[in-house]
Amino acid sequence: MLTRLLSGDTPRSGLLTVLLLIVLISLAFAPFLFPGTKSLETAARICIFIVLVASYDLLLGYSGIVSFAHTMFFGIGAYGTALALNTSGPSYGSLIWGTLAGALVAALFALAIGLFSLRVKAIFFAMVTLAVASAFAVFVSQMSWLTGGEDGLNYKIPRELTPAFKLVKEKVLGVRINGKLVAYYLVFFASAVLFLIMLRVVNSPFGRTLKAVRDNAFRAEAIGYRVVWYRTTATVLSAVMAALAGSLLAIWLRYTGPATTLSMEIMIDILLMVVIGGMGTLYGAVLGATLFILAQTYLQNLMGVAAEATSAVPLVSTLVAPERWLLWLGVLFILSVYFFPSGIVGRLRAGRA
Amino acid sequence: MSETAIKPRIEKVPLREQFFQKLPVLLVPMLALLGLMAIGNPASWLTLTVAGLAMGMMIFIMASGLTVVFGLMDVINFGHGAFVAVGAFVGFTVLAWLAGWTASPSVMLNLAAVLIAILAAMVVTGLLGYAFERVIVMPVYGEHLKQILVTMGGLIVAQQMIYVVWGPDELHLSRPEAFQGSIVLGEAAIEKYRLVAVAIGLALFLAMRHILKNTKVGLLVRAGVENGEMVEALGYRIRRLFLIVFMTGSALAGLGGVMWGLYQETITAHMGSEIMVLVFIVVIIGGLGSVEGCFIGALLVGLLANYTAFLAPKVALISTIALMVAILMWRPQGIYPVVKAK
Numbered sequence: 001m002l003t004r005l006l007s008g009d010t011p012r013s014g015l016l017t018v019l020l021l022i023v024l025i026s027l028a029f030a031p032f033l034f035p036g037t038k039s040l041e042t043a044a045r046i047c048i049f050i051v052l053v054a055s056y057d058l059l060l061g062y063s064g065i066v067s068f069a070h071t072m073f074f075g076i077g078a079y080g081t082a083l084a085l086n087t088s089g090p091s092y093g094s095l096i097w098g099t100l101a102g103a104l105v106a107a108l109f110a111l112a113i114g115l116f117s118l119r120v121k122a123i124f125f126a127m128v129t130l131a132v133a134s135a136f137a138v139f140v141s142q143m144s145w146l147t148g149g150e151d152g153l154n155y156k157i158p159r160e161l162t163p164a165f166k167l168v169k170e171k172v173l174g175v176r177i178n179g180k181l182v183a184y185y186l187v188f189f190a191s192a193v194l195f196l197i198m199l200r201v202v203n204s205p206f207g208r209t210l211k212a213v214r215d216n217a218f219r220a221e222a223i224g225y226r227v228v229w230y231r232t233t234a235t236v237l238s239a240v241m242a243a244l245a246g247s248l249l250a251i252w253l254r255y256t257g258p259a260t261t262l263s264m265e266i267m268i269d270i271l272l273m274v275v276i277g278g279m280g281t282l283y284g285a286v287l288g289a290t291l292f293i294l295a296q297t298y299l300q301n302l303m304g305v306a307a308e309a310t311s312a313v314p315l316v317s318t319l320v321a322p323e324r325w326l327l328w329l330g331v332l333f334i335l336s337v338y339f340f341p342s343g344i345v346g347r348l349r350a351g352r353a
Numbered sequence: 354m355s356e357t358a359i360k361p362r363i364e365k366v367p368l369r370e371q372f373f374q375k376l377p378v379l380l381v382p383m384l385a386l387l388g389l390m391a392i393g394n395p396a397s398w399l400t401l402t403v404a405g406l407a408m409g410m411m412i413f414i415m416a417s418g419l420t421v422v423f424g425l426m427d428v429i430n431f432g433h434g435a436f437v438a439v440g441a442f443v444g445f446t447v448l449a450w451l452a453g454w455t456a457s458p459s460v461m462l463n464l465a466a467v468l469i470a471i472l473a474a475m476v477v478t479g480l481l482g483y484a485f486e487r488v489i490v491m492p493v494y495g496e497h498l499k500q501i502l503v504t505m506g507g508l509i510v511a512q513q514m515i516y517v518v519w520g521p522d523e524l525h526l527s528r529p530e531a532f533q534g535s536i537v538l539g540e541a542a543i544e545k546y547r548l549v550a551v552a553i554g555l556a557l558f559l560a561m562r563h564i565l566k567n568t569k570v571g572l573l574v575r576a577g578v579e580n581g582e583m584v585e586a587l588g589y590r591i592r593r594l595f596l597i598v599f600m601t602g603s604a605l606a607g608l609g610g611v612m613w614g615l616y617q618e619t620i621t622a623h624m625g626s627e628i629m630v631l632v633f634i635v636v637i638i639g640g641l642g643s644v645e646g647c648f649i650g651a652l653l654v655g656l657l658a659n660y661t662a663f664l665a666p667k668v669a670l671i672s673t674i675a676l677m678v679a680i681l682m683w684r685p686q687g688i689y690p691v692v693k694a695k
Contacts, residue, residue, distance in 0.1 A: 064498055131634050
């Protein structure tokens with residue numbers, strides 16, 4: 001049953017299983033284990049980014065395609081939901097059609113870009129997506145009459161998902177059961193389902209063919225698989241998943257703006273998460289996203305302490321200043337591409353043998 | 354012995370095909386003409402055209418290194434933007450030191466200050482290019498996926514190092530006296546600095562063409578682009594050649610950075626990644642690896658960006674994307690695709 005749920009792709013490493021279980025249990029009971037607004041925000045962010053990073057891994061790890069337009073699809077999903085809620089009021093109907101419309105638009109965009117530039121080299125695709133994504137980001141922030149520009153959109157969501165809604169009068173285990181909690185579980189279960197769907201996809205014959213195309217496109221073509229078709233489908237699929245993750249973010253934050261969805265910083269974050277977690281395995285996305293976001297939220301405090309401790313040494317204290325944490329992640333990123341391209345998960349699985 | 358030596362037969366290309374090959378050269382005047390028709394007013398058209406050409410030249414300076422590096426070694430450097438930013442910061446620092454020279458009304462002192470700044474920036478970015486090639490690019494020759502990832506990582510680290518060295522704020526600096534103000538030509542006002550940028554860009558393009566076409570190094574580079582293995586088999590160390598090209602490309606990016614910085618008069622640590630978008634569009638339009646294509650692409654993008662910024666400011670960046678799409682529909686590999694003998 002469990003193996004079936006995981007589509008036969010078990011973690012295959014004791015330590016990895018333990019880590020994944022810790023992540024799963026912590027996320028599933030986050031409101032009760034770690035009370036407080038900040039930790040709930042972090043937990044929801046982790047859920048959403050697991051889906052986003054896994055969908056990127058579908059491209060980078062399984063298909064060997066480097067795209068810089070992933071935040072664009074993420075943003076399309078978020079803006080789809082946000083615009084629907086903003087224009088036609090906070091109802092479930094508008095929530096659903098906004099989400100679906102976002103996913104559809106993302107799919108069409110991905111199809112166009114894919115058919116257009118996947119026929120040539122991987123490098124070409126990377127450059128085209130980089131150009132298109134940054135143009136899109138600028139475009140969105142200039143269409144301020146529709147998207148709110150740089151300020152983004154604030155909107156209402158259905159009342160049942162807001163803190164104002166009380167499900168149970170009394171506190172349960174010291175936690176208020178309100179709409180925010182319902183929203184969190186909506187995010188959590190939706191993320192879990194999307195993740196399992198992706199796990200199903202990569203372990204299907206389709207996923208296996210994707211790997212074949214990644215490893216040797218010429219040979220796959222010779223055997224009779226249409227490489228362009230597989231690559232384009234993977235692009236579209238990952239775009240739809242990213243758009244759905246974007247919709248979840250839009251519902252959770254009740255705010256959508258360029259900085260939270262479309263910026264290049266987020267694209268780089270996703271890239272770091274995939275590579276550090278492990279390319280070519282969806283569990284890598286889980287670990288990568290979790291570690292990265294925990295580091296982003298809590299490591300900076302630690303670095304602040306380190307910066308104060310070394311404040312007497314001029315250069316070192318600037319290097320360990322909390323704002324410079326991306327520097328160290330960049331170094332870690334380069335090192336991990338060189339020395340363990342299969343990431344944390346690859347290390348753990350290799351260590352088992 | 355018969356006198357009939359065997360001569361290589363060079364087939365004459367029919368005029369029609371020659372014309373089609375040269376067709377892209379006409380794109381730039383065509384676009385300029387279209388711009389004139391759309392704008393209507395010749396004075397503002399002239400101002401915009403000069404601005405567009407200046408912008409195009411600066412983008413060309415930055416993009417040329419990238420495209421040659423790709424042509425020669427199949428290496429694409431996503432961290433190229435870091436050289437642009439570092440060059441700009443070094444140049445600005447030098448100019449700030451020489452504040453006495455830049456503020457004086459003497460043209461010679463102004464020029465000297467700018468030249469020293471450019472030289473310093475090019476030396477620093479050239480050396481940085483050396484380090485980048487050795488440490489970051491060399492271990493991943495031939496692996497595109499890792500190249501993209503690793504050079505992206507290099508970009509992140511380089512940008513963060515700029516923050517560490519120069520602090521988080523943007524730098525402002527006004528241009529030296531001699532480059533401020535504009536020349537009035539009829540009704541059109543043309544900024545002096547733009548003319549300087551056009552001149553430098555044009556000189557650089559001609560010099561580059563000359564080196565590639567008429568010198569031994571250029572011959573080796575062109576041969577390496579076409580068939581690297583054969584060049585190696587003939588006893589030339591293509592790796593060393595590549596290192597030289599990479600360093601030159603980085604130094605040119607630094608030059609472009611200083612010029613762009615003086616053009617905008619404000620620089621930030623992430624200016625590199627912003628400009629890289631334009632640079633990539635230009636390189637794609639021109640055809641990866643082709644210097645001439647890159648030149649034409651840069652001019653097209655510069656002109657189009659300025660025309661649309663005047664006509665419909667909201668779609669300026671989108672229009673360059675549309676241009677890229679249009680060119681790729683016409684020639685899927687770019688204007689002048691580089692033919693690899695493989």
